Amino acid sequence: MHDVESADVQLVLERLWPCDCWFCRLFAKRILSHFVRRALVYEVGARELRASGGEVSVSQEVDVVKELRELKATSSELKSALAEIKAMLADLTGPFSYYKPREEARQAQPAPAPVAVGPSAAAAAAEERAEVGAPGPEALAVEPRPRAPRAVEEGAGSQAARELGPLAGVLSEASKVVKEERSVLAGVSLKQAISLLGTVYELLRIYPRSSVERMLELAEKLRVLTKDEVAVLRTTLDIAEQSLREGITPEENTMLMYMLLKGVGLKEESIEEEVAKTVLSTLSSMRRARRASLAVEGSGGASAGEGRG
Amino acid sequence: MALRLKLEELKKGLKLVFALSACLLAGLITGFALVCQALLTTMPNLTGLATVVAVGLLVVYVGVHALLVVVDSAFALMNPKYFANRGLEACA
Numbered sequence: 001m002h003d004v005e006s007a008d009v010q011l012v013l014e015r016l017w018p019c020d021c022w023f024c025r026l027f028a029k030r031i032l033s034h035f036v037r038r039a040l041v042y043e044v045g046a047r048e049l050r051a052s053g054g055e056v057s058v059s060q061e062v063d064v065v066k067e068l069r070e071l072k073a074t075s076s077e078l079k080s081a082l083a084e085i086k087a088m089l090a091d092l093t094g095p096f097s098y099y100k101p102r103e104e105a106r107q108a109q110p111a112p113a114p115v116a117v118g119p120s121a122a123a124a125a126a127e128e129r130a131e132v133g134a135p136g137p138e139a140l141a142v143e144p145r146p147r148a149p150r151a152v153e154e155g156a157g158s159q160a161a162r163e164l165g166p167l168a169g170v171l172s173e174a175s176k177v178v179k180e181e182r183s184v185l186a187g188v189s190l191k192q193a194i195s196l197l198g199t200v201y202e203l204l205r206i207y208p209r210s211s212v213e214r215m216l217e218l219a220e221k222l223r224v225l226t227k228d229e230v231a232v233l234r235t236t237l238d239i240a241e242q243s244l245r246e247g248i249t250p251e252e253n254t255m256l257m258y259m260l261l262k263g264v265g266l267k268e269e270s271i272e273e274e275v276a277k278t279v280l281s282t283l284s285s286m287r288r289a290r291r292a293s294l295a296v297e298g299s300g301g302a303s304a305g306e307g308r309g
Numbered sequence: 310m311a312l313r314l315k316l317e318e319l320k321k322g323l324k325l326v327f328a329l330s331a332c333l334l335a336g337l338i339t340g341f342a343l344v345c346q347a348l349l350t351t352m353p354n355l356t357g358l359a360t361v362v363a364v365g366l367l368v369v370y371v372g373v374h375a376l377l378v379v380v381d382s383a384f385a386l387m388n389p390k391y392f393a394n395r396g397l398e399a400c401a
Contacts, residue, residue, distance in 0.1 A: 015395040023374035028326045035322025039314040
């Protein structure tokens with residue numbers, strides 16, 4: 001190592017100060033050799049880093065290391081930006097991308113009356129829907145919500161906004177808006193699912209399942225309901241039927257759904273509201289039942305006292 | 310292989326060589342003058358004169374080398390392509 005270094009120093013000295021007289025050897029080269037060693041520090045350090053000896057020069061290696069670091073930083077930035085763009089694309093291509101609120105959708109596209117309008121009219125409406133390129137509003141309202149990589153979105157959004165300038169800023173703003181919109185939609189659909197479960201539960205208490213299913217088939221044939229909607233309704237029917245068999249109330253189902261969603265990490269204000277309502281109604285019914293039982297006990301005690309008297 | 314170096318360090322070395330050789334040259338001349346004066350004062354004869362001539366020749370010999378070093382280093386410092394012409398390339 002030292003031999004190599006001294007050889008390099010000698011080489012540089014010969015090139016730098018070609019005179020080889022006694023004075024230069026004694027005076028100039030002695031001084032210059034010290035500075036040449038200091039100038040060669042870079043080369044020694046880089047040579048130690050070199051894995052295999054080649055004819056690559058020192059400064060090139062240093063440049064390559066720098067460039068590699070820069071490339072790594074740039075690639076991480078690009079990855080984060082890409083993740084954000086993917087999340088946005090997932091949002092845009094998702095089933096809720098063409099979502100319209102139920103009222104607006106009805107105004108824009110009058111729904112056919114289920115009995116008065118024949119299958120041809122319903123088919124025309126369905127065709128019209130297909131032409132627009134959007135699924136039916138009911139289907140959208142009850143379709144399960146696709147999950148997106150939230151953490152990636154948030155982390156990537158903030159980082160890209162810092163490093164990629166105005167484009168990243170626009171992207172992160174757009175993703176925020178999309179996220180808010182999705183949370184609102186999820187709240188609506190889950191709330192509707194809970195109320196649907198309650199309704200189906202009440203229906204199954206009164207009517208057998210077969211009659212409800214016949215109605216569903218009719219609605220499907222009339223194309224009032226899409227296949228997805230019918231599938232959702234059948235699933236709800238299954239849940240309600242099982243609950244009825246097992247003696248689980250709709251309130252308990254709501255609580256169960258709330259707990260499950262909370263476990264997954266989904267928090268929706270509308271569902272919490274629903275749950276709060278359920279808890280309150282349950283508590284009030286329990287209080288009513290207790291009062292009734294107390295009243296019964298009181299009246300029973302009074303009648304017993306009268307009897308004794 | 311083209312050697313790449315920190316040229317600032319080499320320039321510092323050349324500057325030091327220039328300054329020290331200039332100081333040496335000045336010291337030689339000053340010293341020679343003082344020595345001459347002393348020798349001629351103490352030995353105002355042929356021996357003294359011969360000694361002065363001998364010292365003078367020695368001073369001239371060393372002084373010429375020093376002067377060459379001063380001139381070369383000065384030219385090297387003034388020439389911006391000095392290092393490039395000798396295959397010494399600057400590193401980034």
